[in-house]
Amino acid sequence: MREELISLREEALRDIAAVTNTPAFERVRIAYIGRAGRLTQAGEKMRHVPKDDRPEIGKLLHEVRQVITGALESRAAELRAAMEAAELSGVDPTLPGVAFAAGYLHPLQMLQKQVVEIFRRMGFALAEGPGIETEWHCFDALNTPPDHPARNEQDTFYLPDGRLLRTHTSTVQIRTMETQAPPVRIIAPGAAYRRDEVDATHLAQFTQIEGLYVDEDVTLGDLKGTLEYFFRELFGADTRVRFRPHFFPFTEPSYELDVRAAALGGGERWLELAGCGMVDPAVFERVSERRGDDAYDSRRVRGFAFGFGLERLAMILFGVPDIRMFVENDQRFLSQFSR
Amino acid sequence: MKVSLEWLKDFVPLPESADVLAAALTDGGTEVIGQEERGNIPDKVVVAQILSSEQHPNADRLSVCRVEDGSGQPRQIVCGAKNYKVGDKVPLALPGAVLGKDFKIKAGKLRGVVSDGMMCSAKELGLAEDAEGLLILPPDAPVGHLLGELFQPDTVLELEVTPNRPDLLSIQGIAREVATLTHAKFHVPTISDPTIAPAGERVQLRDGGCPFYSARLIRGVRIAPSPPWLAARLTAVGLRPINNVVDITNYVLLEMGQPLHAFDYGKLEGGIVVRSARDGEKMQALDGSDLTLRAYDLVIADGVKPVALAGVVGGVATSVTEITTDILLESAWFEPTRVRRTAREFGLQTDSSYRFERRVNPAGVLAASARAVELILQVAGGDAENQTLVAGVAPEDAREVFLDNDRCRQLLGMEIANDEISAILERLGLVASDSGLWIVPPFRPDLTREVDLIEEVIRVAGIQRVPSRLRAFPASSGIADRRHDRAEILREKLRGQGFSEARNSHFVSAESLNRAGVEAAQAMTIRNPLGAEQALLRPTLQAGLLAALAHNVRHGTSSVRLFEMGPTFTKEGERVALGIITTGAVTKDTWKTASELTDFYDLKGVVEAVFGTMAVTPSSDAGLSACLESSLTHGILQRVPREVAVFYDAKTPVFYAEVLLDRWLEAEPGVVRVKPLAKFPSVERDLAVVLPTSIPFVEIEHSLQAAKAAHLQEIFLKDVYRDASGEKLDAALRSLTITLTFREATRTLTADEVDCAVATLRDHVKTELGATFRE
Known part of the structure; x- marks a missing residue:
């Protein structure tokens, strides 16, 4: 038994040393310490060892087992290390990473989302209206007289049935007030259409963002505060906003809004970015006639409205030289707007 | 709208710098979109007199002139212009003068002939935007003197006047606005209204589009180029001088905002009739275009023919020319919508139609006529009839508007004293009437409602005084x-x-x-x-x-x-x-x-x-x-x-x-309800179904589902195999390897249970679709 254990030890150490890969290692491991392995069987033979010899043989068996398992473990570690070394040989960590490339959102969409988020923080809800509109919603309700130049066929697209493509998103003001009583606080992005010949700064269809706030105690101060906050959120804390008196049929007083900010190329130049004003009482009158109630009685409610073109804003902000790039859909252009 | 500051100064003292003025106007709602310096005559440009002019020997279009420049030594100049005659005084740029940014005048030869300087046009000297031919100087201009001594430098502002402010379409209107915005005093020379007499048969108004018409006859005028002061003011704001009488009508249009028209009285056949055109009637306009009129066009006619498109453009037939001696000066008021429609139909936007479309001040019709007569007599001579003939009545534009000062403060969201509100409105020309009522002057047709007055208050007070307020209220999403x-x-x-x-x-x-x-x-x-x-x-x-x-x-x-x-x-x-x-x-x-x-x-x-x-x-x-x-x-x-x-x-x-x-x-976004995670393992079995390619996968999937095999949880298509050569599989068939997943939530499935379920599935697909299976 003693000799048998010693030769078992020698053979095992030889076999383990000879192993060079994992399957061979497994075979050797099972051959010696598996359920039917030679060492396991040797252990079972202990029953037949005379009682007196047992302490000595038992001790030897224990030693042999320790030697073999120790050798297996260290061989296993060597094999893992060799395997890892083989796997890593020739690996160059400076090779480029590989990932599935996500696409890009349209820059106008990204900017629009940013704008909407800022107004939502101030408690504005979204609103929508159709692109094909009635003359009443686009002009009459917005206090634009019947012979106003904007209404002629030179400036506005008409459909054969007399409807038109809205020339501004201000129609959404009317659509909203028709169905919703004050207070109203909405932000409405959407397409607008004007009969402009397409060139580097004009598209016949462009994007506007409209806002309206009507309640019992809305003031010109609210208009100022709201738009100042908006532009500072959008362009940064250094943004300066100037309200320049202007004229629009549907607001009074009316202002054009000029902005200066480092984000807009800095400079000393005021950039005209938006139109705004207090809702003209005539607009409330038209809406009231349509609604047949006094929810928008101009003696009780007041409001402000504003609107701006998204393309112009994006052109200045992103340095886009030609407005047509927004509808060209060149992936080399779109892929620059990662985030 | 272009405004000469020199002209503006006739009516209001201006701030020291043009920039300050521009900022005041912009802040007041009239944006200044351009600013140009005019009349800064370069050095080495002198007054010269043309002594002789001969054809250039080598160039048909050029002449060779001898001019006196004050030195006593005649100078030879080659010149391309045709609008001068010998004896005229003209600007002469001497060698060394620099015109414009960097056009340096040098002595040299032009087509082989010596030219010792250059005679200049108004454009070349920066006096006008556009001018043809030499600038002809007045006969009393001193030869040899620097031209700069004759011309005053001027600044021209280009303003964007909003459509609600027709009163700003004149120098006087801008002056009034400047006075209001800068706290300066506005002064207009008083012109006594002329004596008027009913026109009777001489002017007949037959269309509501012209409620008021005046005509003044001036006999014996001498048509000539305008004097320099007049030509300079017109050219400064972009108009081309034509002749003294026409220039005066344009001058008064610019100064007072009232368009005027001068007819050659000798060419009028009978009295003036203001009527709608007859459909198809023809008229040649001053710009040379032949117009075919329609019934809605309002025309000024004589007894025979239309002589002007009312408020838009005059006709060639009765226009003032060099041989005109007697003129009939029209000053009238036309309905804005009529003028707009006609101007648009013909694509003729003129200085006149632009103003009529936006509503001319009806109270200024006669004053403009009187001012023009005064100036015509001054520059063209002649005798005016004593009376101005009038027909119809000028619309009454004065009105009273109520303003509640509290409502003003509420809308603006700022404190402003009653006294200040009143002071602003008074500076704008409004007059306080009974409690809260204000009388609006006729030149402000835009002020008809309370909110219009509130707008004026904040426009003049300045929005920068309004404290910004930021409030947020929750919005329920829709x-x-x-x-x-x-x-x-x-x-x-x-x-x-x-x-x-x-x-x-x-x-x-x-x-x-x-x-x-x-x-x-x-x-x-x-x-x-x-x-x-x-x-x-x-x-x-x-x-x-x-x-x-x-x-x-x-x-x-x-x-x-x-x-x-x-x-x-x-x-x-x-x-x-x-x-x-x-x-x-x-x-x-x-x-x-x-x-x-x-x-x-x-x-x-x-x-x-x-x-x-x-x-x-x-x-x-x-x-x-x-x-x-x-x-x-x-x-x-x-x-x-x-x-x-x-x-x-x-x-x-x-x-x-x-x-x-x-x-x-x-759609309502659904709410996620979490399913319990499986505690027991699933069992997967692959099934290779062989069927004709013509049977779509979706049918096989339906068939498997219809088998209602126990414990089946998922059907997943793992592989599609076809062999076009037909060697391993008939080319009309395909083999679909489908991974079937079985699971029971409460226990581990036995192999027998899964085998049984797979058998059910196989049988069903076999019976229903005739499938065979590859192992």
């Missing part, structure tokens, strides 16, 4: 919020699938739809499109996305993955659609992996990744096309037919999907 948010989710999902967002014009042409294989008949048409290219509204997104794909392919992008979300227009209404287009490699090749060309199943996978599984019904059309349908959306998925794709220069197969989104966007 359907538009949901549509917006759900659309954003779609965008993010598509972006994650490697698609970039496109935006195309909503306008399309019938041709582009046909080319894209889209039925154009259903598209909405524009009545007045910008051109055939943009004559329709897009019924689908397909044409635009194909064009976008073509643009990218043509610019060398072989892998195109684009989507667009936006409105489409059909007779049924506006619907938001999502279009997805792709061609070429799914991803970029990398050093590690080569990409595969995208195919039908890639795009189908994208659609399913975004919307979940959709029912797919293969279309009966030729080619590869299928209808997509789920409970919230439907659409199409197709391989774009090759004959269509070639138009767009596609080099690899193109795949396109489009679904309608409205119901999906408006």
Whole structure:
């Protein structure tokens, strides 16, 4: 038994040393310490060892087992290390990473989302209206007289049935007030259409963002505060906003809004970015006639409205030289707007 | 509107610098969009007199002049202008003078003849924007003196006058505004209204478009070029001098805002009749165009013919020319809408129509006439009839408007004292009447309501005094919020699938739809499109996305993955659609992996990744096309037919999907309810079903589901095998390896249970579809 254990030890150490890969290692491991392995069987033979010899043989068996398992473990570690070394040989960590490339959102969409988020923080809800509109919603309700130049066929697209493509998103003001009583606080992005010949700064269809706030105690101060906050959120804390008196049929007083900010190329130049004003009482009158109630009685409610073109804003902000790039859909252009 | 500051100074003292003035006007709502310096005559330009003029020996268009420049030594100058005569005094730039930015005058030869300087036009000297020929100086200009001594430097501002402020379309109106905004004093020389007499038969008003007309006859005028002061003021603001009488009418138009017209009285046949034109009546306008009039055009006629298009343009037949001696000066008031319609129909926007369209001050008609007569007599001589003939009555534009000062403060959200409100309105020319009522002057037709007065108060007080207020109230979200948010989710999902967002014009042409294989008949048409290219509204997104794909392919992008979300227009209404287009490699090749060309199943996978599984019904059309349908959306998925794709220069197969989104966007987003996680392992078995290729997978899937095998949890298609050679498998057949997953929530399944379930499935597919199985 003693000799048998010693030769078992020698053979095992030889076999383990000879192993060079994992399957061979497994075979050797099972051959010696598996359920039917030679060492396991040797252990079972202990029953037949005379009682007196047992302490000595038992001790030897224990030693042999320790030697073999120790050798297996260290061989296993060597094999893992060799395997890892083989796997890593020739690996160059400076090779480029590989990932599935996500696409890009349209820059106008990204900017629009940013704008909407800022107004939502101030408690504005979204609103929508159709692109094909009635003359009443686009002009009459917005206090634009019947012979106003904007209404002629030179400036506005008409459909054969007399409807038109809205020339501004201000129609959404009317659509909203028709169905919703004050207070109203909405932000409405959407397409607008004007009969402009397409060139580097004009598209016949462009994007506007409209806002309206009507309640019992809305003031010109609210208009100022709201738009100042908006532009500072959008362009940064250094943004300066100037309200320049202007004229629009549907607001009074009316202002054009000029902005200066480092984000807009800095400079000393005021950039005209938006139109705004207090809702003209005539607009409330038209809406009231349509609604047949006094929810928008101009003696009780007041409001402000504003609107701006998204393309112009994006052109200045992103340095886009030609407005047509927004509808060209060149992936080399779109892929620059990662985030 | 261009304003000469020198002219403006006649009526109001100006701030020290033009910049301060410009800022005041801009802050007051009249934006200054341009500023130019005029009349800064360069050095070395002197007054010279032309002594002789002869034809240039080598050039038909040039003359050789000898001029006196004050030195006593005649100078020889080659000149191209024709508008002078010997004895005229003209500006002469001596060698060394620099005109404009860097045009240096040198002595030299022109076509072989010595030219020792240059005689100049008003434009070359920066006195006018546009001028032909030499600037002819007055006969008393001192020869040899620097020209700069004769001309005052001037600054010209270009103003953008808003359409509600017709009162600002004159120098005097601007002066009044400047006085209000800068706290200066506005002064107008008082012109006594002329004696008036009813015109009787001499002027007949037969159309409501002209409620008031005045005419003054001046006999014995001498038509000549305007004196320099007059020519200079007109040229400074961009008008070209014509002759003294016409120039005076333009001068008064600019100064007072009242358009005037001078007829050659000798050419009028009978009295003045203001009437609507007869349909088809003809008139040649001053600009030379032949107009065919229509019944709604308002004309000034004599007894025989129309002689002017009322308020728009005069006629050639009775225009003032060099031989005119007697003139009839018209000053009248025309209905804005009539003038606007006629001016627009003929495309004739004149200084006159521009003002009448925006409403001329009816109270200023006679004063302008008197001012013009005074100036004509001064520059052209002659004798005016004592009386101005008038017909009709000027509209009464004065009115009273109520202003509640508290409401003013409430709307503005600022404190402003009653006294200050009153002071502002008074500076604007309003007069306080009874409690809260204000009398509005006739030159401010825009002030008719309380809010108009509030606007004036804050315009003059300045919005910078209004304290900003920022308040936020919670908003309950509505359907538009949901549509917006759900659309954003779609965008993010598509972006994650490697698609970039496109935006195309909503306008399309019938041709582009046909080319894209889209039925154009259903598209909405524009009545007045910008051109055939943009004559329709897009019924689908397909044409635009194909064009976008073509643009990218043509610019060398072989892998195109684009989507667009936006409105489409059909007779049924506006619907938001999502279009997805792709061609070429799914991803970029990398050093590690080569990409595969995208195919039908890639795009189908994208659609399913975004919307979940959709029912797919293969279309009966030729080619590869299928209808997509789920409970919230439907659409199409197709391989774009090759004959269509070639138009767009596609080099690899193109795949396109489009679904309608409205119901999906408006759907209530479901709430997730968590299912318990499995505690016991599942068992998978592969089943290789062999069936004719003609049987779609969806039928096999349905058949497996219909077998109602116990514990079956998932059917997953793992492999499709075909052998075109027919060696290993009949070419008409295919083998589908389907992984079946079985699971029981409460225990581990036994092998027997799974075997039994698989047998059920096999039997069902065999009986129902005639399938065989590969082991």
